[in-house]
Amino acid sequence: MASFVAGEAERIGWPRDPEKVEKAFGKNLRRIVGIIGERLNLAPERIPARIKDNGVDVIAWRTFKDKRRGQLTVLAQCAIGNEWRDKGVVLEKWAPYVHFAVRPITVATFPFVPDAMSEMDEQEFEYLSASVGLWFDRLRLAAHLNDDELESSLKDEIVSYVEQVLSATTIETAAGSGAA
Secondary structure (H helix, E strand, O other): OHHHHHHEEEEEOOOOOOOOOOOHHHHHHHHHHHHHEEEEOHHHHHOOOOOOOOOOEEEEEOOOOOOOOOOOEEEEEOOOOOOOHHOOOOOHOOOOOEEEEOOEEEEEEEOOOHHHHHHHHHHHHHHHHHHEEEEEEEHHHHHHHOOOOOOOOHHHHHHHHHHHHHHOEEEEOOOEEOOO
């Protein structure tokens, strides 16, 4: 996500590594909100302990050099199972806790290329996009990886996978004939 926004990103989803970040959502939220320069609506100790990540796994942002509020913020939910169509960030759940000067963009990510995506008509895809925001499947995620931060063995696995998917994908040309 950092590459996508040309800024910074941090994993805030549950479970969190207590050696790296605060385990309690409220305390972790205070830290993140301080970094990105937004405003808390509620003291962290008043945020219910049962809230683990409020439906967000990654937050990404791009601030301006003046560090004033009003910036690009992305809230992302990661989906890994068959229920990927039902995933998504509910911004209304964030309103009691954070006042964003600019409404965040919501993103749903999943580490595969769903077969169902090719079966969806344009209206269904638009409906899903309107419901949860931007969709990042494995190919879109890979396109925004920062090569400098990846281990070479992982890079090789990613390249191999993308090549396999692309070689098995039929692309319709303007003339209507398929090409692999």
